Amino acid sequence: MIRLGVNIDHVATVRQARGETYPDPIAAAAIVEMAGADGIVVHLREDRRHIHDRDLEILRKTVKSKLNLEMAANDEIIEIALKTGPDMVTVVPERRQEVTTEGGLDVEAYYEKLALMTRRMHERGIFVSMFIDPEPKAIEFSKKLGSDAVELHTGRYCNATTPQEREEEYERIRLGVEEGLKWGLQVSAGHGLNYFNVKPIASLPGIEELNIGHSIIARAIFVGLEKAVRDMKALIGEAKSG
Ligand code: PXP
Numbered sequence: 001m002i003r004l005g006v007n008i009d010h011v012a013t014v015r016q017a018r019g020e021t022y023p024d025p026i027a028a029a030a031i032v033e034m035a036g037a038d039g040i041v042v043h044l045r046e047d048r049r050h051i052h053d054r055d056l057e058i059l060r061k062t063v064k065s066k067l068n069l070e071m072a073a074n075d076e077i078i079e080i081a082l083k084t085g086p087d088m089v090t091v092v093p094e095r096r097q098e099v100t101t102e103g104g105l106d107v108e109a110y111y112e113k114l115a116l117m118t119r120r121m122h123e124r125g126i127f128v129s130m131f132i133d134p135e136p137k138a139i140e141f142s143k144k145l146g147s148d149a150v151e152l153h154t155g156r157y158c159n160a161t162t163p164q165e166r167e168e169e170y171e172r173i174r175l176g177v178e179e180g181l182k183w184g185l186q187v188s189a190g191h192g193l194n195y196f197n198v199k200p201i202a203s204l205p206g207i208e209e210l211n212i213g214h215s216i217i218a219r220a221i222f223v224g225l226e227k228a229v230r231d232m233k234a235l236i237g238e239a240k241s242g
Pocket of ligand 1: 090213
């Protein structure tokens with residue numbers, strides 16, 4: 001069964017909207033794990049707009065499944081990652097003004113920096129993934145710079161406005177999965193996935209993990225976090241079996 005990593009950044013977004021101590025992402029992580037998620041994902045952004053350093057420190061001590069830190073290849077954050085020791089890091093591009101991670105990482109442009117960072121993570125026993133667009137070149141560069149995995153950006157598939165566009169984007173992801181496997185990489189996918197568009201992605205052979213945040217936290221407001229995670233797990237399970 002495909003693993004589900006749940007991104008809990010937006011629990012912290014609600015907390016930060018009031019500068020309060022609640023809702024607490026640590027409590028959220030515990031509920032998400034009890035609901036059957038396979039991993040907890042957080043993005044420590046340079047501007048600390050949602051997740052804070054303290055959240056990461058405590059999560060490192062409390063998460064029992066797998067802690068996946070999304071991060072920019074930024075010197076300060078690299079040192080924090082090495083100090084904290086998450087189970088894995090997912091390297092993402094980061095622009096201060098963006099609402100969310102808008103595109104995949106340019107692995108070619110930052111090749112040397114990413115290769116060095118990956119070596120340092122490996123020395124610390126941390127698994128490394130690159131968040132990239134489903135493009136053959138990006139997959140090849142990810143492999144060559146030493147990454148263990150690629151996470152394919154599903155944003156364009158999710159945002160497609162016509163059936164034809166959606167079909168084209170889906171095909172790009174399908175080929176991306178094949179390409180990643182060909183290079184011996186672990187392949188995961190994420191961004192923009194929700195209860196209505198997840199099944200076709202979850203049914204692609206070879207995808208090992210999906211990382212989903214906003215749609216799950218949004219649904220949790222109405223049905224509770226545990227049910228929101230269980231519903232997503234069930235959809236992913238159905239896709240695999242049918
Ligand atoms: N994967 C990566 C690498 C991301 O940057 C994000 C967004 O933080 C997600 C998955 C989750 O995206 P969404 O919140 O749209 O489900």
